[in-house]
Amino acid sequence: MREGPDIARIASLVGDPARANMLNALMGGTALTASELALEAGVSLPTASSHLSKLMEGGLLTLASQGRHRYYGLASAQVAGMIEAIIGVAEAVGPKRVRPGPRDAAMRVARVCYDHLAGEQAVAMLDRLFDRKLLLREHNEIRLSSAGASHFSALGIEIQAKARRPLCRACLDWSVRRSHLAGTLGAAILDKIITEKWARREKDSRAVVFSPGGKREFERVFLA
Amino acid sequence: MREGPDIARIASLVGDPARANMLNALMGGTALTASELALEAGVSLPTASSHLSKLMEGGLLTLASQGRHRYYGLASAQVAGMIEAIIGVAEAVGPKRVRPGPRDAAMRVARVCYDHLAGEQAVAMLDRLFDRKLLLREHNEIRLSSAGASHFSALGIEIQAKARRPLCRACLDWSVRRSHLAGTLGAAILDKIITEKWARREKDSRAVVFSPGGKREFERVFLA
């Protein structure tokens, strides 16, 4: 009966269906209000509020108050990574989907992971950025080369190393089992994709759908 | 109220203290019997048995019957990775340890992760193997170079690619936040360390303690 970190406490927070739905919704990266999360989880507002305070107390969420709105978001990329890991196991053992449906197919191609792009497109992009030496592997970290710095700034992607958050990070993809790009740069790239309207977020889903023209542009810029 | 993989189901399996203790114990990599796990979790044998069947049904465990003994083990490295991720979050948010105690310090230096070595020593080893070009990074995978193949076989470390399991794999370390070596080769190296008596497994813990002479040998062979 050793001590150690209280893993059961963390896991049981994710282990309730209502809370799991909320966390899943927050994996989209945008912070949501209590009522939106209540709707998402399919519970009443009081119930949702109770769950949210538990998640807060457990350190899994952050809260940003803006006037009478209170926006809940995932506490950290580490928490997001944990949830992806759990999703990965659930996918693997779950005999749920006999065949992957169309929505799942879209998710495999491209989806939002916390605040950056994930899925086949994202994995291909990271590979290509390495090939073109815009990013460099260093031990197990990823570094931006000087060529990469000028390349991204030419694209109008702001690059500024925040204090706490690494610029580039590798994030493991549950669908492809390969890494894609996270960190500030990964977030900035997703931002560009959305603001340029190359792709749009699927309603009520993490899926990201490229328009035909947007796909061409994306491939020209990142997969060339 | 979307469908998707049943993440709550998986998380709730880990969310019970008794089950979490069992899984934690199994992170040591050796399969254990129901009575050992009952002792580990601090519950009676019937209770443990009930938990074990739930974990089996959830696909988190594998069972190997040998005579009247039934050995339970983690189902896959993916499950082990998920548990490491949860441990990582629990470490991060848990204000448990004010200061890391001595046992925790030993865990940080070297410990067993499923079936291979983790901790600072393991991270340093992987770095060095890359530097010496015994292992090569390829995209996000790790490949054994021909120099590496002869090097390991000279050490008497058997290298044979099993069908299902990759030879080399990167596994993220929760204490160091860097990768260490998993896969068949990682397991073989841990095996060598133990059989050569360079280090011993701490009783009732995942910690691995090197003897003074063993540490020298390990450093000569893997960190030179």
Add this chain to the structure above:
DNA sequence: CGCATGGTTCGATCCTCATCGAAGCATTCC
């Protein structure tokens, strides 16, 4: 100010599930 809206707290209800003792199977040893 008063009213509407977003959110939390309180209280009561209900149900799942963790727990253990006792009994039942299976395997091995003598």
Add this chain to the structure above:
DNA sequence: GGAATGCTTCGATGAGGATCGAACCATGCG
């Protein structure tokens, strides 16, 4: 075969916690 060991199933008990309605704060708007 019989006894012992390892483990599972059954049944009863009990506690934690998920849920919602109603009441209660807080903010913003007219």
